[in-house]
Amino acid sequence: MAEQYCKGCGALIQHENKTMPGYMPEKSSDYDAGKLVLCQRCFRLRNYADVITSSLTNDEYLTVIDKISKENALIVKIVDIFDFTGSFVPAIKRLTGNEDVILVGNKMDLLPKNVKPERILNWLKQMLAREGFTVLDSILISAKYGYNLDELMQLIDKYKGKRNVYIVGCSNVGKSKIVNQILKRYLGYPTDVITVSSSPGTTIGLIGFPLLDGTMIFDTPGVINKHQYTYYLTRPSYKITVPKKEIKPLVFQLNEGQTLFFGGLARLDIINGETGDRVNIVTYFANTLNIHRTKTIRADELYESKLYSLLTPPFNENEGVPKWVYHDFRIRDNLKYDIVFSGLGFVTIRAPFYIRAHAPFVVGIYARPAII
Ligand SMILES: Nc1nc2c(ncn2[C@@H]2O[C@H](COP(=O)(O)OP(=O)(O)OP(=O)(O)O)[C@@H](O)[C@H]2O)c(=O)[nH]1
Ligand SMILES: [Mg+2]
Known part of the structure; x- marks a missing residue:
């Protein structure tokens, strides 16, 4: 039989290995002329929203x-x-x-x-x-x-x-x-x-x-x-983290020594507002992601004790989110910047500011001119 490719994902159709791309059971009626040839993975993704990563x-x-x-x-x-x-x-x-x-x-x-x-x-x-x-x-x-x-x-x-x-x-x-x-x-x-x-x-x-x-x-x-956060998340966490509809920005007025947790996935500390004033922070994350505010001196302890309960996602230690690191951003002009947690979301802050952004080491954290 001539080689056939799945119309849904482009994989070469094969009947040998269920776990590899393009698997289709031997006796599939989809080989009938005129039918859309779909591998088992595409068939299940479409009909049961069943995710088989390959x-x-x-x-x-x-x-x-x-x-x-x-x-x-x-x-x-x-x-x-x-x-x-x-x-x-x-x-x-x-x-x-x-x-x-x-x-x-x-x-x-x-x-x-x-x-x-x-x-x-x-x-x-x-x-x-x-x-x-x-x-x-x-x-x-x-x-x-x-x-x-x-x-x-x-x-x-x-x-x-x-x-x-x-x-x-x-x-x-x-x-x-x-x-x-x-x-x-x-x-x-x-x-x-x-x-x-x-x-x-x-x-x-x-x-x-x-x-x-x-x-x-x-x-x-x-x-x-692999620098995008979503690459590391399991299905339940992923669903909460990836925005599906229009993002509703939230505004936080933070003082020096205050911290925001984005679920249990990332954290932002206000080290110094530079001008001594409060800092206005606008957050752009999926509306389903819980944002929690605390004092920076309590943040490590909170993370230790409340990860997987108050601070979710992730929901359990099996999710395998890699170890956290932080990046400091100290900007002295008076322009607006986004601090981006790649694949997760971003916050907008007007400089001058001195902040610390925490996330797993594999996740890109960047400052860029504000998009909004
Ligand atoms: N909100 C929103 N979601 C979108 C839009 N376009 C695609 N999506 C969603 O983004 C996800 C990925 O879409 P795909 O078309 O499968 O992405 P892809 O680039 O083909 O991904 P790969 O095949 O893995 O490389 C799906 O959940 C889509 O429904 C859009 O314009 N707006
Ligand atoms: Mg695609």
């Missing part, structure tokens, strides 16, 4: 990337606008060997509605300039609600010429959701074709579809970024 090895990922790098293609690079730094992966150009990139900031719907999209787009351009990353164009969208999808298609049409289009980016930024939307809106597919899920590593191989002019659009597997 991510790509580095070698497999490089094989996929190698194919793109042999081609003159249009790269549509997706970032999660809620976690720009964690999902940016600047090496994409080098890896794919293609210079022509459209940058797409997805999940606009997560940011508070009162924030003007132009402001976010300008911020995005500023971040790209800081990284020295040039693009043909950049755009903000929400694959979930269809915001700016027509505009994205216009950009793709404008720049692609006779080339194939590859949708690339970090895992979980919404690549497959975007491709599903394109298939339904512009190519006449009646339903979602590709498997979308909230766990990182859903798409396993290249999944291509012909565009109206005979060129192809490809969904690709995501780069797993």
Whole structure:
């Protein structure tokens, strides 16, 4: 029988190993002509929201990337606008060997509605300039609600010429959701074709579809970024930590010597407000994540005694969240900054300030010009 690939995740169909990508029981009726070929993992993800993680090895990922790098293609690079730094992966150009990139900031719907999209787009351009990353164009969208999808298609049409289009980016930024939307809106597919899920590593191989002019659009597997918090969380914690809908910012007025805990996942201490005044902090985290305020001198003890009870997630020691470290940020100008806990959320503070941010050592903690 000719090789077959799962339509949901792009994995090569195999019947030997249940725990490897592409497994399908031998006698599956899905081989009948005309049916959507789905591996067992995609079938279960779609029908039971059952998560079976099976991510790509580095070698497999490089094989996929190698194919793109042999081609003159249009790269549509997706970032999660809620976690720009964690999902940016600047090496994409080098890896794919293609210079022509459209940058797409997805999940606009997560940011508070009162924030003007132009402001976010300008911020995005500023971040790209800081990284020295040039693009043909950049755009903000929400694959979930269809915001700016027509505009994205216009950009793709404008720049692609006779080339194939590859949708690339970090895992979980919404690549497959975007491709599903394109298939339904512009190519006449009646339903979602590709498997979308909230766990990182859903798409396993290249999944291509012909565009109206005979060129192809490809969904690709995501780069797993191990500096993102979500990579370490189990399902119940993950559900609370990853925002699904518009984030409601919270404002805290903190004094020197006060601390905020973000669940049991991260912590922020106000060492010194510099001006001696209170510090206003706006937090942007999933609405389901509990934020707890305490005195810094009590914080270590609280963490020791109340992790897994008051301070959740994580919910138990089996979650394997790695050891914490802290980073100090002392900024003396009077601009607004975000302190980002990659994959978890961020806080906005106006300088001058002197703060200490704690999280597991594997999780990126960054200061950046405020997005909002
Ligand atoms: N709020 C919101 N969620 C989105 C949006 N786009 C995608 N998601 C969600 O993000 C999660 C990941 O989406 P996928 O399309 O599977 O992400 P991916 O980039 O293909 O991930 P991999 O296949 O693992 O590389 C899913 O839970 C989606 O429902 C969006 O515009 N807004
Ligand atoms: Mg995918």
